Each structure stands twice: as structure tokens, then as C-alpha cells.
Amino acid sequence: MPTQANSSEPPELGLSGRKIIYDEDGKPCRSCNTLLDFKFVTGKLTGAEGTKPLSAQAPAECLEKLGTGTVTSAAIGESSSKAYPKEDPPDVNQLGRASWTLLHSVAAKYPNSPSDTQKQEMKQFMTIFSHVYPCGWCAKDFEKFIKHNSPKVDSKEDLGRWICTAHNEVNEKLGKEKFDCDLWKKRWVDGWD
Amino acid sequence: MPTQANSSEPPELGLSGRKIIYDEDGKPCRSCNTLLDFKFVTGKLTGAEGTKPLSAQAPAECLEKLGTGTVTSAAIGESSSKAYPKEDPPDVNQLGRASWTLLHSVAAKYPNSPSDTQKQEMKQFMTIFSHVYPCGWCAKDFEKFIKHNSPKVDSKEDLGRWICTAHNEVNEKLGKEKFDCDLWKKRWVDGWD
Numbered sequence: 001m002p003t004q005a006n007s008s009e010p011p012e013l014g015l016s017g018r019k020i021i022y023d024e025d026g027k028p029c030r031s032c033n034t035l036l037d038f039k040f041v042t043g044k045l046t047g048a049e050g051t052k053p054l055s056a057q058a059p060a061e062c063l064e065k066l067g068t069g070t071v072t073s074a075a076i077g078e079s080s081s082k083a084y085p086k087e088d089p090p091d092v093n094q095l096g097r098a099s100w101t102l103l104h105s106v107a108a109k110y111p112n113s114p115s116d117t118q119k120q121e122m123k124q125f126m127t128i129f130s131h132v133y134p135c136g137w138c139a140k141d142f143e144k145f146i147k148h149n150s151p152k153v154d155s156k157e158d159l160g161r162w163i164c165t166a167h168n169e170v171n172e173k174l175g176k177e178k179f180d181c182d183l184w185k186k187r188w189v190d191g192w193d
Numbered sequence: 194m195p196t197q198a199n200s201s202e203p204p205e206l207g208l209s210g211r212k213i214i215y216d217e218d219g220k221p222c223r224s225c226n227t228l229l230d231f232k233f234v235t236g237k238l239t240g241a242e243g244t245k246p247l248s249a250q251a252p253a254e255c256l257e258k259l260g261t262g263t264v265t266s267a268a269i270g271e272s273s274s275k276a277y278p279k280e281d282p283p284d285v286n287q288l289g290r291a292s293w294t295l296l297h298s299v300a301a302k303y304p305n306s307p308s309d310t311q312k313q314e315m316k317q318f319m320t321i322f323s324h325v326y327p328c329g330w331c332a333k334d335f336e337k338f339i340k341h342n343s344p345k346v347d348s349k350e351d352l353g354r355w356i357c358t359a360h361n362e363v364n365e366k367l368g369k370e371k372f373d374c375d376l377w378k379k380r381w382v383d384g385w386d
Contacts, residue, residue, distance in 0.1 A: 031298055089380065095294065
């Protein structure tokens, strides 16, 4: 069971049960870990968060909630002369949700009969996406997926299903339920009613 | 004051006061309008939503809440043999938030001293982004911004400030407060404490 990070050795596992990801400079990576684990490993857990380690058997959705919701801090504070909502950078879960929202929506607006230029640009976009995505290990997984499953860009339907399949690969890896890709248009284009 | 869309002429203005955006096929565009306006123009407002038109003087943040929060429906329902949370496709505000989260985070992870390949790919990524972004008028605005402000890709700092400036252009257009770009690293890289 992991405990609050206060020894000289950086911990390998976080409270979520996931491996802690460190950047090349040895610092914990914010966009590659859950917020809970990032706070844990940087010694920033406060009060009950730090003294109540989570059971490794806790359901994934509870751990995710803790990683993105419960301990998210966003207070109004003074910075320079202006007051901003002090939102912290997104953790790995927030970043993932935001990015899937964009990718599925890009497919939803892709033409039914794209031009050659549009096809080429979409392939390039997905490839570069897998190079610049801010969570390194997620980016590598996506790059690997693309190598084995070249982006299907011949139509909206093809692209929508391709992204749905890519998302399901990640869902499977994270122990989440897979989505029925036959329903992708209801979820991302037309709505359910 | 706009009223529930039930005449033969498609309305020009939504309840939010924004112009309703239609796709080329004449249908209202979901990813280019707020959810409130989309429901309004497709005649899907229910109960109080439809009978209580909003004052044009209502604060922008209230209208935004109505557009993305209050009337968002996400119920658990049966589809095929499985039960899915019936989340609807994102509206223009949800899509915007998700995409800015990704773009700022991409800058946060961009190298301090990128290689020539990385610089070239980042320029391509931003350019293609402005072609494939699912809200057409937003995409055109971003394309125009890029034409007048070539992506600054020489370092993390350059890219972070460039995206901050791009975001502020949109904030200004939407009547939102601009962000002090001197603080971009606190918001998107390091956090506030």
C-alpha cells in the first residue's frame, strides 16, 4: 500500500494503483498522472486525502473521480493586479476526456466524400497528434495504434469508426467498458433522441 | 425577442442572442451553436426552457451555463443490448473548452529547444487544426489568426504565449475577460502554488 511520499526514494505506485510517471528531468509528470497521484508524489495531499490511502480494490470509476473531481482545486485568487480562477493544469484524465471530445467531433464533421487534400491532411493530423500529445506514454500508445491501424480517412463513417476503435483500445487498457461503435453517430453526430 | 422555433422560416437569432449557424444542408449545426440555441432551433426545448425566453441583457456566464450545463441531458438508457450513458454530442462551448485544454497542454509539453522536425510538425498541426476544427466559423477565425500571426514554434515559451494570444482573440470576440499571458505557465504548466 503506497504511503504519502516523504522518503528520499520517489514512489513507483500512486494511490490510484497506477505507476507514477516521471519526466526526463526526474520530476513527476502532471499530464501523465492523475491529479490524486500527482499530489501524492509531490507531497501536496492535504488532510484526509493524505491519511486515507485508497484500497487497491476500489472501483476504477471511484478512483477516477478522486483523480479528477474531489481533489481538484479552483479558487479565486489575486495574481498580479487581476483576479483569475486559479485552475490548475489538467491531469491525465481531464486531458484524455478533452482530447477524445475533440477527436470524435473532428470525425463527426469530416466530409462523407473528402477530397484527396482532406484525406492527406487528416492522416497528417492524426500522425502529428501522436507526436505532440502532452502525455508521453499515451502518445506512444496512439503512435503504436496508428502503425498497426492506419487512419481510415475515406469517409466520415470510416474515420468515425476508426477513432471509436482507437478509443476502445484505450478503454480496454484502462479496464473501462468498450463502446459499441455501431452507435458512434448517435454519440458524436446526431444525439440520442 | 426570439420565440420557440415553430414557423416555416428558420430563426436567425437564438435564445443566447447569438446568430444561429446552419450547415450547408440547411440543418442547424450542433458544434457551432450553444446547446440551448440548438435545442431552441430544433424545437426540442422542454417545459420552462421553451416558455421562458432569456433577457438579452443576461450576463454571458449565465447564458453559457444554460448552453452547456442546465439543459444538458445525460440519462442512462438501453441501446441495443447494452446500457450507455446517453451523452449528447458537445455544443460549441464544450468543444471550445476541450480544444483549448488540449492546445495549451500541447504547448506546456513542447520542448524548450525543439528540433527542426518538431518545429515543422507543430506548424503543420496548427494549420491542419484550423482546417478540421468541427465548428466551421471558429475554424475560419483561427485560420485567419494564423495567416496574420504565424505559429511561434521556436520554444515552449514562444508557443505557449502564441496560443495564449490566440485564445485571447477569441475571448475578446466573445466578450470574455482576457488572460494575462505572463501567467500562462502557472495556468498550464506549473500550477498556482
